[in-house]
Amino acid sequence: MESKDTKETTTEATFSEKKYDIYTKLDEIKEKKEDPQQKLSKNALKKLRKQQKWEETREARKLALKEKDKRKKEEKRKARELGLIQLPPKKTKVEQIPSDMKVVIDLSFDELMTDAEITSLTLQLSRCYSANRSATRPVNLYFTSYGGRVQERFNTKLQNHINWKNVAFETRTYWDCFNKEKLVYLTADSNEYVQELDEKKIYIIGGLVDKNRHKNICYNKSQRDEIASAQLPIGNYIQLSTRKVLAVNHVFEILVRWLECKDWEKSFLEVIPQRKFNAVERKKRQENNDVNSISVQYPQCEGNEKSCDE
Structure with a gap:
């Protein structure tokens, strides 16, 4: 150092x-x-x-x-x-029960992104690490095909990544690291749906920020590599006003939320940005937030459902 x-x-x-x-x-x-x-x-x-x-x-x-x-x-x-301000309450340490599930972020799309998109991607990767660190069911996180401008930015601007725990920075591809039979590429273009997460499976998220320039790119990659693909069952629970394409960290956060509460709808409502919802879903999310607010204000009231922590 x-x-x-x-x-x-x-x-x-x-x-x-x-x-x-x-x-x-x-x-x-x-x-x-x-x-x-x-x-x-x-x-x-x-x-x-x-x-x-x-x-x-x-x-x-x-x-x-x-x-x-x-x-x-x-x-x-x-x-x-002088007693004018009080110290903020200490954060209670989250009791974690580590999951056996592996989540891979595929970083093989370096040449398809602009420098600004690379910057955005590295920030999303940092948010994935933060979400995993604070989750009650943290997963084993892997960054595969690690190199190029992503690695350069981590080495120059985000140097604290060397202290990250439960994260593997792999220069190899995901098919070189894992058994193909266990791999599932998560992509909104797949015809298959994830009904429940299987902790024995290895879920892949495409590490790509491209404003939807490259259509079907993750699905086509899964087909070329001859591995399974699936999409999250977003349409079965909520309606979006945009395409079902989410940021890398949002997909990752949904996965760890589901492991905590086993509820797709709750996971989607808590993670997906409000701008992506249609008017009906925005109202539903607001009602959900109001219920959570009441639960926080009046913890002694019986019957208040405890939702997944944001």
């Missing part, structure tokens, strides 16, 4: 390199301005000067932010001493 001094030196070196690049570009621009055949637009020059100013004030902004954080902490400390 790099020391603090090493990190600071690296940061300073990177900053110096950026500063050097900006000044080099400005020198090139000045030379171009002298040549009437190579004029640069005012907007481009303005943008470059703005970037230069941003880099020059980086250290000042960092110091100002540190001072602001320090001031806020001091104000909070004094407020607590």
